[in-house]
Amino acid sequence: MNEIKVFAPATVANVVCGFDIMGFALQEPCDVMTIKKIKEKGISIINADNYNLPTAPEKNVCGGALLAMLKEVEIDFGFEIISEKKIKPGSGIGSSAASAAAVVVGANELLGRPFSKMDLVRFATYGEEIASGARHADNIAPCIFGGVTIIRSNHPLDIIPITCPDMFVTIVHPQIEVKTADARAMLKKEVLLTDAVTQWGNVAGLVAGFLQKDYDLIGRSLCDVIIEPIRSVLIPSFAEIKSKSMQAGALGGGISGSGPSVFMLSKDKPTALRVEQSICEVYDKLDLEYNTYVTTISHEGVRIQP
Amino acid sequence: MNEIKVFAPATVANVVCGFDIMGFALQEPCDVMTIKKIKEKGISIINADNYNLPTAPEKNVCGGALLAMLKEVEIDFGFEIISEKKIKPGSGIGSSAASAAAVVVGANELLGRPFSKMDLVRFATYGEEIASGARHADNIAPCIFGGVTIIRSNHPLDIIPITCPDMFVTIVHPQIEVKTADARAMLKKEVLLTDAVTQWGNVAGLVAGFLQKDYDLIGRSLCDVIIEPIRSVLIPSFAEIKSKSMQAGALGGGISGSGPSVFMLSKDKPTALRVEQSICEVYDKLDLEYNTYVTTISHEGVRIQP
Numbered sequence: 005m006n007e008i009k010v011f012a013p014a015t016v017a018n019v020v021c022g023f024d025i026m027g028f029a030l031q032e033p034c035d036v037m038t039i040k041k042i043k044e045k046g047i048s049i050i051n052a053d054n055y056n057l058p059t060a061p062e063k064n065v066c067g068g069a070l071l072a073m074l075k076e077v078e079i080d081f082g083f084e085i086i087s088e089k090k091i092k093p094g095s096g097i098g099s100s101a102a103s104a105a106a107v108v109v110g111a112n113e114l115l116g117r118p119f120s121k122m123d124l125v126r127f128a129t130y131g132e133e134i135a136s137g138a139r140h141a142d143n144i145a146p147c148i149f150g151g152v153t154i155i156r157s158n159h160p161l162d163i164i165p166i167t168c169p170d171m172f173v174t175i176v177h178p179q180i181e182v183k184t185a186d187a188r189a190m191l192k193k194e195v196l197l198t199d200a201v202t203q204w205g206n207v208a209g210l211v212a213g214f215l216q217k218d219y220d221l222i223g224r225s226l227c228d229v230i231i232e233p234i235r236s237v238l239i240p241s242f243a244e245i246k247s248k249s250m251q252a253g254a255l256g257g258g259i260s261g262s263g264p265s266v267f268m269l270s271k272d273k274p275t276a277l278r279v280e281q282s283i284c285e286v287y288d289k290l291d292l293e294y295n296t297y298v299t300t301i302s303h304e305g306v307r308i309q310p
Numbered sequence: 311m312n313e314i315k316v317f318a319p320a321t322v323a324n325v326v327c328g329f330d331i332m333g334f335a336l337q338e339p340c341d342v343m344t345i346k347k348i349k350e351k352g353i354s355i356i357n358a359d360n361y362n363l364p365t366a367p368e369k370n371v372c373g374g375a376l377l378a379m380l381k382e383v384e385i386d387f388g389f390e391i392i393s394e395k396k397i398k399p400g401s402g403i404g405s406s407a408a409s410a411a412a413v414v415v416g417a418n419e420l421l422g423r424p425f426s427k428m429d430l431v432r433f434a435t436y437g438e439e440i441a442s443g444a445r446h447a448d449n450i451a452p453c454i455f456g457g458v459t460i461i462r463s464n465h466p467l468d469i470i471p472i473t474c475p476d477m478f479v480t481i482v483h484p485q486i487e488v489k490t491a492d493a494r495a496m497l498k499k500e501v502l503l504t505d506a507v508t509q510w511g512n513v514a515g516l517v518a519g520f521l522q523k524d525y526d527l528i529g530r531s532l533c534d535v536i537i538e539p540i541r542s543v544l545i546p547s548f549a550e551i552k553s554k555s556m557q558a559g560a561l562g563g564g565i566s567g568s569g570p571s572v573f574m575l576s577k578d579k580p581t582a583l584r585v586e587q588s589i590c591e592v593y594d595k596l597d598l599e600y601n602t603y604v605t606t607i608s609h610e611g612v613r614i615q616p
Contacts, residue, residue, distance in 0.1 A: 026514065162515070192503065195503050197501050207514050208513050208516075212470050
């Protein structure tokens with residue numbers, strides 16, 4: 005096999021109370037990457053979209069991830085990557101993670117799978133470092149493993165895939181820019197112990213809710229007393245779209261990653277569509293461009309074209 | 311049925327990273343309470359042990375718990391409680407919780423079970439209020455439900471029983487006094503966000519480890535970067551008994567509740583006995599009275615004599 009096409013899904017990191025330690029994969033949208041073995045050594049990146057991302061491997065998230073992998077394997081050929089991004093960079097649903105994950109998964113297939121999924125996450129975090137300055141795994145891990153993943157620790161990397169019930173996800177992407185670094189700088193360095201205890205009670209409830217497939221418990225646990233009260237000022241009409249989504253039947257939701265996208269979980273598709281409608285009604289009143297998607301949690305993660 | 315005998319087990323609250331939100335039940339030791347219907351209205355408490363606890367119902371944890379229950383049911387008789395405490399008060403393994411739990415479970419049986427387990431936890435927290443000034447449920451809930459319980463929230467009460475694999479527990483009780491109020495006053499009101507994130511990563515890992523019956527993950531997640539570093543100074547040679555226990559093969563462990571007892575979890579009984587031996591070797595060198603137990607996690611909780 006000399007060529008492979010990989011679909012890497014968008015992901016939601018943080019998951020309300022699970023700041024920096026949790027993420028899940030979406031069914032759609034997906035970045036599409038074609039990876040080819042080529043005679044010339046090195047990495048050649050071709051953009052097949054309009055985002056005009058850097059093509060020098062050391063400045064490109066795919067390139068950075070693949071360079072990290074190639075340090076641990078000896079080969080006498082190179083790779084060409086044709087990058088067709090469908091997840092808009094900066095949307096807060098793991099755009100950089102999807103590209104990095106796609107390329108390491110694809111290259112691993114072409115090499116005969118010398119690396120474990122855990123290795124692939126590790127390589128892909130070097131792509132994240134290029135995108136945001138930090139080798140975090142909370143988008144990469146769910147992108148590669150699928151479903152919900154806990155990132156118990158980034159250094160050393162400890163990823164725990166957990167099962168969850170089928171759920172529908174409504175995403176809204178208001179077309180504003182939120183820089184991850186700015187969203188991080190807003191946070192207070194210290195938090196009240198009482199708030200931290202409330203938060204880890206909700207984290208415990210959320211993990212139990214996913215594993216026990218208890219929708220009500222998932223809903224009750226989707227509560228963030230630490231990050232959301234601070235960051236939600238970045239998102240237009242956040243309180244209103246959340247409250248309208250809950251009225252429409254959402255289990256809960258919040259900021260995806262560091263924004264600006266917002267996600268809402270629902271038990272079934274009609275509810276997820278009602279949630280979308282409620283959000284549209286709020287945003288249509290503002291002078292704001294936005295996109296919405298209704299999709300599901302992907303239990304699979306990165307997919308290879310058969 | 312006019313009389314019932316109830317065995318209510320000791321419990322471990324906090325469970326290292328799960329400060330204020332988690333607890334589990336032990337197989338032994340148990341408080342033994344005999345509850346009888348009597349003609350005279352009101353509550354009569356008789357001590358059948360040497361702890362000389364108050365017998366006025368409103369000053370006694372059993373009495374306080376039962377009074378809370380009796381506010382929600384109309385009866386034309388009273389109760390006599392014969393209290394045989396085997397869990398030493400102040401040992402940090404849920405002594406007051408066991409007494410309160412035993413009495414409400416027993417009285418509920420004698421009344422024909424009008425109340426749910428969740429109600430019984432709620433009543434028993436009034437006993438905890440008499441013992442420590444706070445209506446916390448992190449010992450009561452595992453005592454009544456058995457196994458591991460998450461207390462996602464105390465107000466309103468949200469208890470989530472979760473399954474866990476079979477585990478052995480080594481308990482050491484150094485005979486010193488640690489007042490819960492003092493142990494709480496030591497804690498800082500604010501904690502670093504980075505530490506809080508580490509903690510909730512471990513909470514997520516611990517819950518997943520219990521539910522997925524993953525002993526290694528349970529062990530990796532039994533790490534507390536917030537409470538233990540402060541409170542462990544209260545426990546004689548804490549660092550040494552913990553490190554010797556780990557060398558002996560324990561999965562992990564820490565302070566039980568607010569101390570002074572310390573617990574260590576092990577996968578099998580020979581390991582738990584080696585852990586006990588290691589702790590004894592440390593404490594035998596000190597001029598310190600102490601007790602040790604080796605027991606298991608009780609998946610059952612409060613038991614009624616058949």
